[in-house]
Amino acid sequence: MATHAIMAHYFATEGRGHLRVDKQSHSLSGEVEVVMRYAFLVGVLTFSSLAIAQSCTSYVVVNAYEPRLHVDIQTLKGDDFIAKMGDSDLAIVSTSQDYNSRLLVLLEVDGAQKNEKIGDVVDTVTRMARQAPEGKPVAFGIYADHAAFTKGFIAEAEKRNAEIGAVIEESDSLGHRVALYDSLHESLKLFGQHQPGDTVLLVANPYDDKSSHSSGDVEREFLATGTRLLIMLREPFSDVARDYSHVIEKRMFYTLSERTGGAFTDFDPHFFGFGWRGYMLGLRIPDNVRKPKKWQLKLQPAAARSFSHSKLFYPELVPPCQTAIVEKAKQ
Numbered sequence: 001m002a003t004h005a006i007m008a009h010y011f012a013t014e015g016r017g018h019l020r021v022d023k024q025s026h027s028l029s030g031e032v033e034v035v036m037r038y039a040f041l042v043g044v045l046t047f048s049s050l051a052i053a054q055s056c057t058s059y060v061v062v063n064a065y066e067p068r069l070h071v072d073i074q075t076l077k078g079d080d081f082i083a084k085m086g087d088s089d090l091a092i093v094s095t096s097q098d099y100n101s102r103l104l105v106l107l108e109v110d111g112a113q114k115n116e117k118i119g120d121v122v123d124t125v126t127r128m129a130r131q132a133p134e135g136k137p138v139a140f141g142i143y144a145d146h147a148a149f150t151k152g153f154i155a156e157a158e159k160r161n162a163e164i165g166a167v168i169e170e171s172d173s174l175g176h177r178v179a180l181y182d183s184l185h186e187s188l189k190l191f192g193q194h195q196p197g198d199t200v201l202l203v204a205n206p207y208d209d210k211s212s213h214s215s216g217d218v219e220r221e222f223l224a225t226g227t228r229l230l231i232m233l234r235e236p237f238s239d240v241a242r243d244y245s246h247v248i249e250k251r252m253f254y255t256l257s258e259r260t261g262g263a264f265t266d267f268d269p270h271f272f273g274f275g276w277r278g279y280m281l282g283l284r285i286p287d288n289v290r291k292p293k294k295w296q297l298k299l300q301p302a303a304a305r306s307f308s309h310s311k312l313f314y315p316e317l318v319p320p321c322q323t324a325i326v327e328k329a330k331q
Contacts, residue, residue, distance in 0.1 A: 056287040056321035057093055061101060061197035061228070062261065062297060062314040063278035066307060070270065072277045073307055080303035083283055085295045085318070094282035101197025102137045102153045103275055105129045106187050108204035108234055109171045110144035110178055121234050121267060125203050126168055128272050130161050136276065139190055140164045143183035145175030145210050149190055180204060180249065181211035184218045188225055194319070199228040199262065199275035205235055206249035215252045222260050226292060226319045230262040230274055261315035283318060292317035 064073035078095035105125065112122045132138045137153035138160060148170040154160040184200070191198050222229055231253050257264040265271055283295075295318045299310065 054287060055284050057282045058285050058289075058318050058321050059196040059280055059282055060226075060261070060315055060318055061099065061275070061278045061280050062312060063263075063274060064299075064307070065263075065311050065313065066309060067311060068309050072274075073310055074277065076279065076299075076303060078281070080300050081281065081297060082300055083281070083295060083297050085285065085293060090295065090318075091284040092281055093284050094280075096280045097278070099197060099276075099280040100136065101199060101275055101280075102139070102191065102195060103132070103199050103201060104139040104141060104149075104153070104187050104190060105201045106141045106143065106147075106183060106203070108144070108178065108180070109142045109174065110176060112171065118234060121203065122171075124269070126164065128269060130157075130164055132157075132160070133273075133276075140167055141183070141187055141190075142167055142171055143174060143179060144171075145177035145179050147179070147183040147186050148174065149186070152190065177210040178205075178207050179210040180206075180208035181213040181215060181218050183211075185213045185221060188221050188227060191225070191227065194225050194227065196226075196280060196319075197228070197275060197278075198226070199230060201230045201232070201272065201275070203232045203234055203267070205233065206253045207246050208249055215248050219252065219256050219259075222256060223292065223317060226315065226317070227260065228262040228275065228315065229257050229260045230271060231257045231264045232267050232271060233265070234267065236266060259316040261313050263313055278313075285318060285321065287321065289318075289320050292319050294318075 064076055065071075066073055074097065076095075078092045081092055081095075083090035083092055105128075107122060107125050109122055112119045126140075129138060129140045134157045135155050137155045139150050139153045140160075140163070141147050141149040148167050150160070150163040150167055154163060184202070187200050253264055256262075263271060263274060285293075294316060297312055297314045298304070299307065299312070304310070
């Protein structure tokens with residue numbers, strides 16, 4: 001029943017009932033009390049409606065990592081985190097480690113036929129993608145001067161293996177130049193509507209000599225969609241490598257991985273499952289937040305003392321509230 005209908009019903013029933021007590025001596029006081037009770041009820045309902053309307057829940061996936069021990073911290077609770085947006089505290093209304101975010105593995109394959117070490121990395125990453133846990137939605141892509149992808153995200157292991165095999169078969173036909181930015185742009189299109197925890201794992205060198213998209217284009221797209229970027233170097237940095245002078249690509253590797261809540265590391269198989277070993281936090285945010293907005297996250301003092309060298313990986317921007325799409329990531 002609408003608020004104005006509730007008020008009309010309340011005024012008609014409660015008001016009439018009270019005035020029948022003593023029409024001669026108490027009519028005036030009765031009318032005053034009815035008006036006051038009516039005003040009070042209006043205030044209560046209005047305040048309740050505003051309280052409900054003024055906030056909603058946004059979801060982000062964050063990771064806690066202990067670099068000295070090289071392990072993920074997986075014993076934290078919701079009360080161990082402090083979240084803020086500007087000077088305002090953000091209530092953490094839910095914390096879950098049981099979520100099923102999507103992972104797209106994007107692998108640079110140029111040079112793999114001529115360089116044994118690069119070939120070994122390509123084989124290792126391909127094998128890890130094939131062996132991803134059953135039920136985890138994984139897509140796989142490779143690129144040189146253009147990219148090839150599986151047909152979406154696949155949770156069933158046998159079907160995933162078949163599609164990854166078909167993609168790898170295309171590696172010899174992808175050319176000899178490198179379109180890093182274009183391939184990242186194409187990878188984001190594969191996700192469609194954003195879901196919390198969506199992650200691209202890029203295994204590559206910081207090198208591009210062909211793309212029509214720029215570093216800035218890719219940065220804006222990742223931040224706007226809320227997609228995390230994890231980066232593992234295909235080869236260690238070298239003063240004589242072809243990417244030595246490609247400063248813009250290197251800067252993007254460092255900054256965009258951090259801004260999206262991802263990570264940047266040398267080739268390290270441990271990080272393959274990084275996106276699934278975090279915490280999905282439900283944050284109570286103002287419902288007038290219509291676009292991604294900056295926020296801060298840290299550990300409560302007691303948790304910070306217990307994990308004094310810990311590092312939190314969280315996105316620079318918290319997205320507006322999501323509804324049905326969150327349920328997909330939780331399944």
